Amino acid sequence: MTEITLNVIKPSVNNMTARVFLRAAGVDFSERDVFGQTRSAEYSARCPSHLTPMIESEDLPKGALWESCAIMQYLCNKHGLEQFYPKDPARRAMIDSAMFYLIGTLYPYLARATYPALNFGQYAGEVGYSDADAETKEKARMAAVEALAEPLEVFHKFYMDGKPFIGGDRPSIADIRLAATLEFLAVIDYPLPDWAKTYMAAMEETLGDAYAEPAADVRGYIAYVKQPRG
Numbered sequence: 244m245t246e247i248t249l250n251v252i253k254p255s256v257n258n259m260t261a262r263v264f265l266r267a268a269g270v271d272f273s274e275r276d277v278f279g280q281t282r283s284a285e286y287s288a289r290c291p292s293h294l295t296p297m298i299e300s301e302d303l304p305k306g307a308l309w310e311s312c313a314i315m316q317y318l319c320n321k322h323g324l325e326q327f328y329p330k331d332p333a334r335r336a337m338i339d340s341a342m343f344y345l346i347g348t349l350y351p352y353l354a355r356a357t358y359p360a361l362n363f364g365q366y367a368g369e370v371g372y373s374d375a376d377a378e379t380k381e382k383a384r385m386a387a388v389e390a391l392a393e394p395l396e397v398f399h400k401f402y403m404d405g406k407p408f409i410g411g412d413r414p415s416i417a418d419i420r421l422a423a424t425l426e427f428l429a430v431i432d433y434p435l436p437d438w439a440k441t442y443m444a445a446m447e448e449t450l451g452d453a454y455a456e457p458a459a460d461v462r463g464y465i466a467y468v469k470q471p472r473g
């Protein structure tokens with residue numbers, strides 16, 4: 244019996260993050276596809292946030308852990324995976340900073356910019372969630388598209404700073420989080436800067452099938468939503 248169950252929704256880049264990490268880390272786990280089930284009483288009882296990715300393990304105080312970055316941090320700590328999450332406090336702080344910056348700044352812009360094209364629901368309070376007219380919603384979406392450039396440049400200039408990855412010569416958990424996130428930009432044909440294209444190719448080449456297999460689910464979904472509808 245495997246120790247860890249990873250609950251996933253396959254088209255999601257939040258989930259792709261955990262799926263890539265668990266494969267790359269070589270941790271023993273089983274995967275459960277919970278597409279369409281996250282709001283069920285049964286899932287909510289185990290996971291009141293109704294979110295994925297979510298791991299379940301008897302070792303966890305509440306049996307369940309969600310938030311992609313927390314999942315990666317926990318498993319690195321538990322299994323001593325220093326190659327993905329350095330122990331040195333200063334180097335680790337940079338990885339943490341990159342992940343918090345992604346979740347707190349880059350991802351909200353990216354969600355506003357891409358979720359309508361992905362047919363994903365937006366969050367309460369967003370213009371895209373409101374009963375504003377289509378023109379107002381598109382204006383808000385375009386503002387988010389424009390806002391993406393600055394955090395992207397911060398990842399490149401500040402966190403990578405001439406190195407191939409945020410982690411230096413090899414991908415860290417912050418790199419897994421960033422590369423997976425950037426996958427969604429294909430749905431709006433966002434013009435990725437050249438460094439980002441090189442970076443994503445390097446991530447896939449370095450991590451191999453661990454990256455390619457979960458990425459194929461995200462890319463397949465994007466191809467599906469981009470199909471012209473008659």
Ligand SMILES: N[C@@H](CCC(=O)N[C@@H](CS)C(=O)NCC(=O)O)C(=O)O
Nearest residue numbers: 255257281282293294295296310311
């Ligand atoms: N910040 C979270 C975001 C998780 C999240 O938004 N998960 C979505 C899929 S993209 C979900 O499971 N939604 C199901 C639901 O709300 O019922 C992470 O990085 O794990």
